[in-house]
Amino acid sequence: MKNPNDGFVKGRLRSIKFALKGLWLLISTEDSIKVQFTIAILVTFLGYIFSISPSEWMFQFLAIGLVLVAEALNTAIEKVADFVHPDYHEKIGFIKDIAAGAPAFATIIALIIAGIIYLPKITLLLT
Template sequence: MKNSKDNFLIERLKSIKFSLKGIWLLITTESSIKIQVVIALLAIIAGFYFKISAVEWLIQIMVIGLVLVAESLNTGIEKLSDFVHPDYHKKIGFIKDVSAGAAGIAAIISLIIAGIIYFPKIASLF
């Protein structure tokens, strides 16, 4: 008889495997994610260069996560929409636009936060 705890652990490990596969697929196939990852790396480098505080690091990491999650969900919704209805359809177009809008909101929020964190630091250089 199998132990239910073993099944739980195996299922969690499978979930992690699927998650890592999804991250890999996003990073290797989606240009929007590639761009966001590069921007995130630049923000991390800037954080080290400007020696941002622990709170600023937390906020920056949360915003990076927000953008990557929004872009990932947008990609998933777009792929699903294209699979379900490959031809143009007004309602599918609306769904895809709203999904892209969510990613856009995350990007705008990240730019505002980056401005709040880095503008004073950059201005102090001059």
């Protein structure tokens, strides 16, 4: 909640504190984020092993960010939906299914980017 007595800098620092708390809550409590974060660490190691180019690093980190942001937003939407209507409701289920589609799209795009980056390198390694 915004404190009217906070100046610009103090308000930004409070925002950063809340953002870091949110990151910690996601990583420490949400299984889907734990899985995606672990995959992000693994593909980062793969990037070092395969010496990917700066532009490949850029696309890889954009893909990682896309997936993690989509997972975080999906989690937030599901938490709000469960809070608003804790029992099963067809419309809430529909909303949650749509929200779950966002990380699915992001993951498909991330897999395509990973294929473009790593398949040629793996093919060269195997030949």
